[in-house]
Amino acid sequence: xxxxxxxxxxxxxxxxxxxxxxxxxxxxxxxxxxxxxxxxxxxxxxxxxxxxxxxxxxxxxxxxxxxxxxxxxxxxxxxxxxxxxxxxxxxxxxxxxxxxxxxxxxxxxxxxxxxxxxxxxxxxxxxxxxxxxxxxxxxxxxxx
Amino acid sequence: xxxxxxxxxxxxxxxxxxxxxxxxxxxxxxxxxxxxxxxxxxxxxxxxxxxxxxxxxxxxxxxxxxxxxxxxxxxxxxxxxxxxxxxxxxxxxxxxxxxxxxxxxxxxxxxxxxxxxxxxxxxxxxxxxxxxxxxxxxxxxxxx
DNA sequence: ATTAAATAGGATAATTTTGTCCGATTTGTA
DNA sequence: TACAAATCGGACAAAATTATCCTATTTAAT
Ligand code: FES
Ligand code: FES
Numbered sequence: 001x002x003x004x005x006x007x008x009x010x011x012x013x014x015x016x017x018x019x020x021x022x023x024x025x026x027x028x029x030x031x032x033x034x035x036x037x038x039x040x041x042x043x044x045x046x047x048x049x050x051x052x053x054x055x056x057x058x059x060x061x062x063x064x065x066x067x068x069x070x071x072x073x074x075x076x077x078x079x080x081x082x083x084x085x086x087x088x089x090x091x092x093x094x095x096x097x098x099x100x101x102x103x104x105x106x107x108x109x110x111x112x113x114x115x116x117x118x119x120x121x122x123x124x125x126x127x128x129x130x131x132x133x134x135x136x137x138x139x140x141x142x143x144x
Numbered sequence: 145x146x147x148x149x150x151x152x153x154x155x156x157x158x159x160x161x162x163x164x165x166x167x168x169x170x171x172x173x174x175x176x177x178x179x180x181x182x183x184x185x186x187x188x189x190x191x192x193x194x195x196x197x198x199x200x201x202x203x204x205x206x207x208x209x210x211x212x213x214x215x216x217x218x219x220x221x222x223x224x225x226x227x228x229x230x231x232x233x234x235x236x237x238x239x240x241x242x243x244x245x246x247x248x249x250x251x252x253x254x255x256x257x258x259x260x261x262x263x264x265x266x267x268x269x270x271x272x273x274x275x276x277x278x279x280x281x282x283x284x285x286x287x288x
Numbered sequence: 289a290t291t292a293a294a295t296a297g298g299a300t301a302a303t304t305t306t307g308t309c310c311g312a313t314t315t316g317t318a
Numbered sequence: 319t320a321c322a323a324a325t326c327g328g329a330c331a332a333a334a335t336t337a338t339c340c341t342a343t344t345t346a347a348t
Contacts, residue, residue: 001145004306007240014251041307047326060315063324096151097288107158107275107284111266115259122255131251140251144241148336171294185337191296204345207294
């Protein structure tokens with residue numbers, strides 16, 4: 001569904017949001033540990049997200065990653081997915097035709113765009129704040 | 145969503161079904177041409193589908209690929225997807241956790257399994273016969 | 289028999305994705 | 319100032335996916 005990079009990106013952002021709600025900045029090392037992802041690869045992804053202003057990075061000794069309180073409930077999964085995987089998730093044809101086109105649809109077009117619309121709706125309506133609910137209580141998890 | 149191999153597999157099977165309904169067997173070359181896929185790579189995929197008895201291959205001079213009339217409406221897209229991509233489409237966690245597990249769900253689990261269920265339902269309810277409807281009339285396409 | 293046309297299958301190559309390494313830079317602290 | 323801890327960024331490596339090539343085999347037709 002999503003690339004590994006995108007999966008790590010969502011999990012990492014969620015963890016950063018969780019800690020930012022508690023008012024603490026987190027280091028790359030801690031993030032990778034808590035979401036069970038390869039450290040250096042995760043660094044690249046966080047750089048991307050930082051450039052797209054989805055997360056904030058702070059260099060230097062006490063540096064790390066954070067998300068401003070006010071943004072946590074504003075940032076939607078859709079932004080993260082778009083930043084990393086682009087819009088092929090939303091616009092690509094399910095059978096791999098050059099582009100999804102209702103004028104020259106593939107045989108699964110009608111059924112497929114409905115599923116994709118549901119996915120899009122889910123990604124656009126789920127904020128990082130939503131993602132953090134249940135994490136502290138152990139109701140949901142970012143690693144296993 | 146699906147691998148390229150799987151996309152080619154579905155498109156190829158659909159084209160084979162279409163021609164089989166007309167009573168003619170089709171060659172690899174014709175298939176690759178009609179679905180716009182790389183010939184040799186498509187050959188590998190057809191071998192897989194043939195081994196899993198989803199399509200039939202006939203060797204030799206007048207050989208090619210075909211699907212028996214009675215099977216065309218029985219074969220569902222789900223079988224093709226499973227044969228090529230395995231069950232990760234149905235069982236994998238949307239955020240990449242080792243496995244999707246409702247006892248230790250990831251934050252998007254509840255929403256995600258619903259979308260996956262819809263996708264599964266679509267794949268399990270769509271037969272190759274369904275896929276061929278509209279192709280002759282140019283209402284749907286396998287290349288573009 | 290010979291030939292031609294087709295699939296089967298192994299080896300290999302190209303590309304993309306995923307992952308690692310290391311030096312440069314930034315910044316807090318002593 | 320010196321040092322330590324952290325991100326940044328470029329180069330590189332490994333793995334997976336996608337794609338190609340070539341030979342063997344099968345089969346129909348001559
Ligand atoms: S054309 Fe294939 S999904 Fe729209
Ligand atoms: S645990 Fe992630 S989708 Fe089910």
